Amino acid sequence: MTLLLDADQRDLQTLVRSFLSKKWPTSSLMDEHMGRPPATSVTWSELAEDLDVVGLAVPEAFGGSDGTLTELAVVAREMGRALYTGPYLSTAALAVTSLMESGDDAAMSAHLPRIARGELTIALAGLHEVMEGTTSQLPVATGLDGDWTLDGSTRFVMDVDGAEYIFVFGQVGADVALFQVAAGAHGLSTDAQDSLDLTRRLATVGWASTPAVMLGAPDRGHAIARRVRMTAAVLVASEDIGAAEQCLDMAVRYAKDRKQFGRPIGSFQSIKHRCADMLLAIEAAKAAAAYAGRAVRQDADDAETAALNAHAACSDALHLAATSAGQVFGGIGYTWEHPMHLYLRRAVASRFLFGTAPAHRDEVLQRHLDAL
């Protein structure tokens, strides 16, 4: 299987990119923060019905498009480029993936068709902890005859607002399992966080004897967590790289237009080389993400390490791109009004939300040491 996108995947990329560039343009990203009504917006039903990307990974039998991780990654990359704010990652990607990995027929039949039709959004709590590898911080599940309750707290949960359900990873003894909780359930508290990243909606979710339904058989939890971790790593990497590419594109455009000393600043070597370094980091990281996507799809032996490596590479590439582009923009990029800082904020959050690059690289190194 090639690492290159095929014709259909390239068409999907073009479709989503041109849609978002018109309906979620970078030039309007700061509208709501400048007290202006946004010039355009994107509704969830537009994504589901017009663009048909919400049910992308849902099997055809449940009303979806039978797409793979590669297709999801194509969309994620464009959403990252646009800094799209919405429950795509949580619902269209991770909720769908975890339902399918759970093998829970009842839950799949109940939710997948509704997700594909754009009628249902689902948040995923415990993702941060699973990505970090700090599963001992997950809420503790207590069960009696198949009735479960959860106690604890999960941080940095994305897109809780408007979600009909929250899927949450919980500790069951020494294991992990995935649970489903309805919005408004007893003991469930949501605390929206004022986050540095203005393009992600984050909340701390508290659980106090909250009733929960286990998804899938008790021994599937580990497999679900593993699948979600790998999938999220690839998709977050894709979002990061899309955002990084937009930073580079903006910087290059500016460097060609902005003149000082009688010529475009992009003709000076220091600017040129800085842009070259951005492209270098981006292309290498993007290749790592493509490789990881394929490895995870094929359940290759190195799927997990490839996914973690891709996430680390793309997270670092975004950080470099956002800070470097900021330098190319000079003073104008430092203003509140210019969308540059939104990319920087996304880069900072991305550095910590899904496990850090150094921690993931260390995990990959340790596995390699163990295998040597």
Next chain:
Amino acid sequence: MTTRGAPEADNLEQFREKVRTILMDRLPPSWEGIGRVPADQQSTFRDAWRAHLHAHGLLAVQWPAAYGGSGMSPAEQVIVAEECTRVGVPQGGLNDNFGIQMLGSTLLKFGTEDQKHQLLPAILSGEQKWCQGFSEPDAGSDLAGLRTSAVLDGDEWVIEGQKIWTSYAHLASHIFVLCRTSSTGPRKHDGLSILLVEIDQPGIEVRPLKTMTGEAEFNEVFFTGARCGKSEVLGEVGQGWTVAMTLLGFERGEAAATLPIRFRADFDRLLLLARERGRTEDPDIRRRLASCFGRVEEMRCLGQVALDRWLEGADIGPESSLHKLLWSEWIQDATELALDILGTESITPQGEGLQGVSFPASEAGSENTSGTWVDYFMRARAATIYAGSNEIQRNIVAERLLGLPREARTDR
């Protein structure tokens, strides 16, 4: 690389096994790689190995069969390169990169039928060994500023000038020389030609160039009234720059496949070194090891992308600058890390340096000693300078991949 079950994939798998068998059959069971062959046996081994490859149609795999090659598809060429790299054997003699890969491929594209029929078999048989005369003391990054010139004297070109950094000229019988054959034309790139010249003549002197590593794989070549025939031009007279750029492009396809394998092997040796010396729990060393590993894997992935594109028929153009930037800076960081793992033993390195060509990566089977790593560190200092300095590569990336404007120059 390909999914099982597809007929083409199965054929390629069979082909890979066949190649591996040909290679392994000729090697002792204890074979670890050419990096383990002692210095005084390298030359004999290499000559015998070249003959073995030739006998089994594994030399000049990219040439059409009509000219003595094996006419292999790009996918098959990659397999041969990969298996040679994994097994740790050379793909040819020391001059074959210049003769078979660069000159041979360029002759197939720009050469006359006479040239092809005369030169290609001689290159293949080893009767002619070629080296590349491009850089000059005053023309490195600014290659088009070269001053070696040739004028027609009846039926012969007469060449005056000097070339430098000529790899393996001391072993070569012939040299292809980029020189100025006319000074008309608006740009200094115009008026250049590549002449095909026999070394053994009074007008040519080859002088070894010892580098800071103590080795002399490079040479200076002095031309004082050197001569070649009027028709011994590669391509048209005055077309030299275009031909030269094409020639330099010919290694890129397979390098994308083989370099990642070799650098990954280098990383594994580095990791073993760290473990042997008890340094894997040192936080600074560990963090740098993890970063090195991440980067070597990224290089492998980018190499795979380049290969996928090449196998689809795309030309590998300015993207090759990205690869060069990545690996040259990687080996510098990796060898620096090796020194830090070794500590004071870097001051008094034990054992021999790297054996075989070990360019740019070390050879398979290289010993894991302070001797080889310190040697590798010294060699790696050149990696950001040769094959287009990294400053030039960054200019290429910025100008040709990002479209940023060229800066003002005083010589155009």
